[in-house]
Amino acid sequence: MLKSKTITIAGGTGFLGQVLIEYLKTRVKHIYVLSRNYKPNSKQVTYLIWDGKSQGPWIAALESSEVLINLSGKSVDCRYTPKNKKAIIASRVASTRALGVAMHHCKTPPELWINASTGTIYEHSESTPMDENNGRLGNSFSEEVAKRWEKTFFDFYIKDVRQVAIRIAIVLGRKGGALQPIKAISKLGLGGQQGNGNQQISWLHEEDFARAVAFIITHPDQEGVFNLAAPLPIRNRHFMEKIRAILNVPLGINLPKPLLELGAALIKTETELLLKSRYVQPKRLLQAGFRHKFTSPELALKDLLT
Numbered sequence: 001m002l003k004s005k006t007i008t009i010a011g012g013t014g015f016l017g018q019v020l021i022e023y024l025k026t027r028v029k030h031i032y033v034l035s036r037n038y039k040p041n042s043k044q045v046t047y048l049i050w051d052g053k054s055q056g057p058w059i060a061a062l063e064s065s066e067v068l069i070n071l072s073g074k075s076v077d078c079r080y081t082p083k084n085k086k087a088i089i090a091s092r093v094a095s096t097r098a099l100g101v102a103m104h105h106c107k108t109p110p111e112l113w114i115n116a117s118t119g120t121i122y123e124h125s126e127s128t129p130m131d132e133n134n135g136r137l138g139n140s141f142s143e144e145v146a147k148r149w150e151k152t153f154f155d156f157y158i159k160d161v162r163q164v165a166i167r168i169a170i171v172l173g174r175k176g177g178a179l180q181p182i183k184a185i186s187k188l189g190l191g192g193q194q195g196n197g198n199q200q201i202s203w204l205h206e207e208d209f210a211r212a213v214a215f216i217i218t219h220p221d222q223e224g225v226f227n228l229a230a231p232l233p234i235r236n237r238h239f240m241e242k243i244r245a246i247l248n249v250p251l252g253i254n255l256p257k258p259l260l261e262l263g264a265a266l267i268k269t270e271t272e273l274l275l276k277s278r279y280v281q282p283k284r285l286l287q288a289g290f291r292h293k294f295t296s297p298e299l300a301l302k303d304l305l306t
């Protein structure tokens, strides 16, 4: 069923886009990627220029695609200054809107539109699992970003188009994403707990991210909101212990909140990325029959770090 699909991925040049392309390129008919920069094409992948906010000749790619996936968005790994906050919101809302308008213009739009969202949409929770039905949405900046992103997406109604918002947990990858800087600081002996270490990390192995997207594509009865996370989160303290054990680094200096605040200001990021407790449950995926390949953090970390 995948073999017959042509897929357009907006924002496909980033970490998750490349993971998805690597997984899908031999399984689907063709992939178009919408990017703001020129990239060399390959046999399976054609890169097209767009600006992430307005219409252009790239709309032709949608006419010949069965699936549109939008992963565009300025990285949140920055200081939340007024300027950066504006850019974080605008890059998500404007790209989603540009794609929605383009879908309306298509004679035959893709039958499935998957739009990225984030597991960060749920409020800070150390012990209450948040699934798609009972999860409480938060009101902090990053939670508001996610809500506006999803609202923009679901405000579009395109006849006969299935819409799926994927609330993505922290994806653990070999070449990108959050695991790589954590690996680097752990090797320096700084891989102790961050903050009080009680915060839950909702995570997902990169291969399971790609498998979950493929699962959604091949299950035409599934639509709406999906949490893309491993079945169980892990507390920060235990996550760091496992990383140290796998890397064989006995020293793991703890990083209390005030020290993290200082470090984050120096390297121009926010501590929320490390300290917020995310307890996301992939209830709908599991109910629909998806089975993760990497169910335990140990399995995932061993696979990615060794």
Ligand SMILES: NC(=O)c1ccc[n+]([C@@H]2O[C@H](COP(=O)([O-])OP(=O)(O)OC[C@H]3O[C@@H](n4cnc5c(N)ncnc54)[C@H](OP(=O)(O)O)[C@@H]3O)[C@@H](O)[C@H]2O)c1
Pocket (backbone or CB within 6 Å): 011, 012, 013, 014, 015, 016, 017, 034, 035, 036, 037, 051, 052, 071, 072, 073, 074, 075, 076, 090, 091, 095, 116, 117, 118, 119, 167, 168, 169, 170, 171, 172, 177, 178
């Ligand atoms: N990685 C995770 O663990 C994770 C977890 C939850 C949610 N997410 C969300 O999933 C999406 C993809 O994540 P990722 O890790 O692949 O991010 P990424 O590596 O930062 O890639 C995002 C892509 O978005 C495009 N982009 C950046 N600024 C843009 C703008 N102003 N307008 C239009 N496009 C812009 C870039 O493509 P070009 O430069 O080629 O245009 C970039 O390659 C993001 O929206 C992210 O918030 C990721």
